[in-house]
Amino acid sequence: MRLSGERHGLIAKINVVPLIDVCLVLVIILLVTAPMMVQSDLPVDLPQARTREAEDERNVSITLSANGDLAVDDERVSRETLGPTLHLRLAEKGNDDVLVVVRADSNAPYVAVREILDQARAAGAQRVAIATRQKTEVER
DSSP states (O other): OOOTTTTOOOOOOOHHHHHHHHHHHHHHHHHHHHHHHHSSOOOOOOOOOOOOHHHOOOEEEEOOOOOOOEEEEEEOHHHHHHHHHHHHHSSSSEEEEEEEEEEHHHEHHHHHHHHHHHHHHHTTTTTEEEEOOOOOOOOO
């Protein structure tokens, strides 16, 4: 018989089973809550993408070349006459809600494109779009 006051030997091993249990619970909590953290709490009404619809409807096209030349539809204009010309086009009958499409060369500076967008808004354009080219499988 041993006496109750006798010392037992030192514990040389660490019991890792409770540590593994805690880690597994934390992983499960992370997996459950991660999808909820991705979305913001702000309600947002995302716009619908329009591709073919914009091509089929009547629009006014502003073209900017790489060297800075401008044209409204088929008429060449200068930077000074762009605003008044666009205002006249938008004032024509049936053009009150027309789409203004800015077709800028990819080498045109962003500042020039931004100025065209500002002039289009100042001329009364309610809807403005920037034309892009879709990448096809043939292009590399």
